[in-house]
Protein backbone atom coordinates (compact mmCIF):
# COMPACT_ATOMS: atom_id res chain seq x y z
CA UNK A 772 0.00 0.00 0.00
CA UNK A 773 1.21 3.44 -0.81
CA UNK A 774 0.33 5.61 2.15
CA UNK A 775 1.39 8.90 0.64
CA UNK A 776 -0.83 8.95 -2.45
CA UNK A 777 -4.55 9.26 -1.81
CA UNK A 778 -6.58 6.22 -2.71
CA UNK A 779 -9.10 7.15 -5.42
CA UNK A 780 -11.84 5.14 -3.73
CA UNK A 781 -11.07 6.36 -0.19
CA UNK A 782 -13.99 8.43 1.11
CA UNK A 783 -11.80 10.20 3.64
CA UNK A 784 -9.21 11.16 1.01
CA UNK A 785 -12.06 12.30 -1.23
CA UNK A 786 -13.37 14.49 1.59
CA UNK A 787 -9.86 15.78 2.24
CA UNK A 788 -9.59 16.70 -1.44
CA UNK A 789 -12.88 18.58 -1.19
CA UNK A 790 -14.84 16.12 -3.36
CA UNK A 791 -17.28 15.43 -0.51
CA UNK A 792 -18.30 18.55 1.31
CA UNK A 793 -19.16 18.43 4.97
CA UNK A 794 -21.79 20.78 6.41
CA UNK A 795 -20.13 24.07 7.28
CA UNK A 796 -16.91 23.27 5.42
CA UNK A 797 -13.49 22.71 6.93
CA UNK A 798 -13.53 23.54 10.64
CA UNK A 799 -9.81 23.19 11.26
CA UNK A 800 -6.83 22.12 9.20
CA UNK A 801 -3.09 22.10 9.68
CA UNK A 802 -0.29 20.30 7.84
CA UNK A 803 -1.33 16.93 9.31
CA UNK A 804 -4.94 16.89 10.48
CA UNK A 805 -8.34 18.10 9.31
CA UNK A 806 -11.55 18.55 11.29
CA UNK A 807 -14.99 18.61 9.67
CA UNK A 808 -18.59 17.98 10.60
CA UNK A 809 -19.73 14.46 9.79
CA UNK A 810 -21.10 14.17 6.27
CA UNK A 811 -24.81 14.22 5.57
CA UNK A 812 -27.13 12.44 6.14
CA UNK A 813 -26.53 13.88 9.60
CA UNK A 814 -26.84 11.59 12.64
CA UNK A 815 -26.47 14.45 15.15
CA UNK A 816 -25.67 18.14 14.85
CA UNK A 817 -22.20 18.82 16.20
CA UNK A 818 -20.85 15.30 15.48
CA UNK A 819 -17.33 16.05 14.22
CA UNK A 820 -14.69 13.95 12.48
CA UNK A 821 -10.92 14.40 12.83
CA UNK A 822 -8.73 12.67 10.28
CA UNK A 823 -5.12 12.70 9.13
CA UNK A 824 -4.65 14.35 5.74
CA UNK A 825 -2.34 11.51 4.79
CA UNK A 826 -3.93 8.20 3.81
CA UNK A 827 -3.30 6.03 6.89
CA UNK A 828 -5.25 2.87 7.65
CA UNK A 829 -3.83 1.94 11.05
CA UNK A 830 -3.14 3.89 14.21
CA UNK A 831 0.18 2.08 14.33
CA UNK A 832 1.10 3.75 11.03
CA UNK A 833 0.67 7.33 12.25
CA UNK A 834 3.91 9.27 11.89
CA UNK A 835 5.66 10.61 14.96
CA UNK A 836 4.52 14.11 14.08
CA UNK A 837 0.90 13.00 13.57
CA UNK A 838 0.92 11.14 16.89
CA UNK A 839 2.54 14.03 18.77
CA UNK A 840 0.02 16.54 17.44
CA UNK A 841 -3.00 14.35 18.16
CA UNK A 842 -3.35 14.71 21.93
CA UNK A 843 -3.02 18.50 22.15
CA UNK A 844 -5.31 18.90 19.13
CA UNK A 845 -8.01 16.66 20.60
CA UNK A 846 -7.87 18.61 23.84
CA UNK A 847 -8.14 21.89 21.94
CA UNK A 848 -11.08 20.68 19.83
CA UNK A 849 -12.97 19.21 22.76
CA UNK A 850 -12.53 22.44 24.71
CA UNK A 851 -14.06 24.29 21.77
CA UNK A 852 -16.90 21.76 21.59
CA UNK A 853 -17.50 22.19 25.34
CA UNK A 854 -17.66 25.97 24.94
CA UNK A 855 -20.00 25.87 21.93
CA UNK A 856 -22.28 22.92 22.71
CA UNK A 857 -22.00 22.31 26.47
CA UNK A 858 -22.20 18.52 26.08
CA UNK A 859 -22.23 16.28 29.13
CA UNK A 860 -19.40 14.32 27.54
CA UNK A 861 -17.50 14.21 24.28
CA UNK A 862 -17.08 10.71 22.91
CA UNK A 863 -13.95 9.84 20.91
CA UNK A 864 -14.29 6.75 18.68
CA UNK A 865 -12.24 5.26 15.87
CA UNK A 866 -13.38 2.20 13.89
CA UNK A 867 -12.89 2.87 10.15
CA UNK A 868 -14.98 -0.14 9.24
CA UNK A 869 -17.38 1.39 6.70
CA UNK A 870 -16.74 0.52 3.07
CA UNK A 871 -14.38 3.08 1.48
CA UNK A 872 -13.60 4.58 4.91
CA UNK A 873 -10.64 2.46 6.04
CA UNK A 874 -8.61 5.69 6.29
CA UNK A 875 -8.57 6.29 10.02
CA UNK A 876 -10.90 8.98 11.31
CA UNK A 877 -11.89 9.89 14.83
CA UNK A 878 -15.52 10.59 15.67
CA UNK A 879 -15.90 13.38 18.22
CA UNK A 880 -19.48 13.15 19.41
CA UNK A 881 -21.10 15.64 21.81
CA UNK A 882 -23.26 13.58 24.14
CA UNK A 883 -25.88 15.88 25.57
CA UNK A 884 -27.68 15.66 28.87
CA UNK A 885 -30.98 14.88 27.18
CA UNK A 886 -29.60 11.97 25.15
CA UNK A 887 -31.78 8.94 25.96
CA UNK A 888 -29.92 6.19 27.83
CA UNK A 889 -30.42 3.81 24.90
CA UNK A 890 -28.44 6.16 22.64
CA UNK A 891 -25.45 6.55 24.96
CA UNK A 892 -22.06 4.88 24.65
CA UNK A 893 -21.45 2.70 21.58
CA UNK A 894 -25.21 2.73 20.91
CA UNK A 895 -24.83 6.29 19.63
CA UNK A 896 -23.71 4.69 16.36
CA UNK A 897 -27.28 3.50 15.85
CA UNK A 898 -27.92 7.15 14.94
CA UNK A 899 -25.27 6.92 12.22
CA UNK A 900 -26.88 3.76 10.84
CA UNK A 901 -30.30 5.41 10.95
CA UNK A 902 -29.00 8.49 9.14
CA UNK A 903 -27.30 6.39 6.48
CA UNK A 904 -30.62 4.73 5.83
CA UNK A 905 -31.37 8.03 4.15
CA UNK A 906 -32.47 10.77 6.50
CA UNK A 907 -30.87 13.67 8.27
CA UNK A 908 -31.65 13.25 11.97
CA UNK A 909 -30.83 16.91 12.59
CA UNK A 910 -31.18 19.96 10.37
CA UNK A 911 -28.23 20.65 8.07
CA UNK A 912 -28.42 24.32 9.05
CA UNK A 913 -27.82 23.38 12.68
CA UNK A 914 -24.79 21.27 11.70
CA UNK A 915 -23.49 24.23 9.67
CA UNK A 916 -24.08 26.60 12.58
CA UNK A 917 -22.18 24.42 15.05
CA UNK A 918 -19.33 23.83 12.58
CA UNK A 919 -18.96 27.60 12.18
CA UNK A 920 -19.13 28.18 15.93
CA UNK A 921 -16.43 25.57 16.66
CA UNK A 922 -14.25 27.06 13.91
CA UNK A 923 -14.61 30.54 15.45
CA UNK A 924 -13.84 29.19 18.89
CA UNK A 925 -10.70 27.41 17.67
CA UNK A 926 -9.54 30.60 15.95
CA UNK A 927 -10.04 32.54 19.17
CA UNK A 928 -8.04 29.95 21.17
CA UNK A 929 -4.73 29.79 19.31
CA UNK A 930 -2.46 26.77 19.54
CA UNK A 931 -0.12 27.01 22.49
CA UNK A 932 -2.62 28.82 24.69
CA UNK A 933 -2.37 26.26 27.46
CA UNK A 934 -4.04 26.30 30.80
Ligand SMILES: [Zn+2]
Nearest residue numbers: 781784826874
Ligand atom coordinates in the same frame (compact mmCIF):
# COMPACT_ATOMS: atom_id res chain seq x y z
ZN1 LIG B 1 -7.57 7.93 2.43
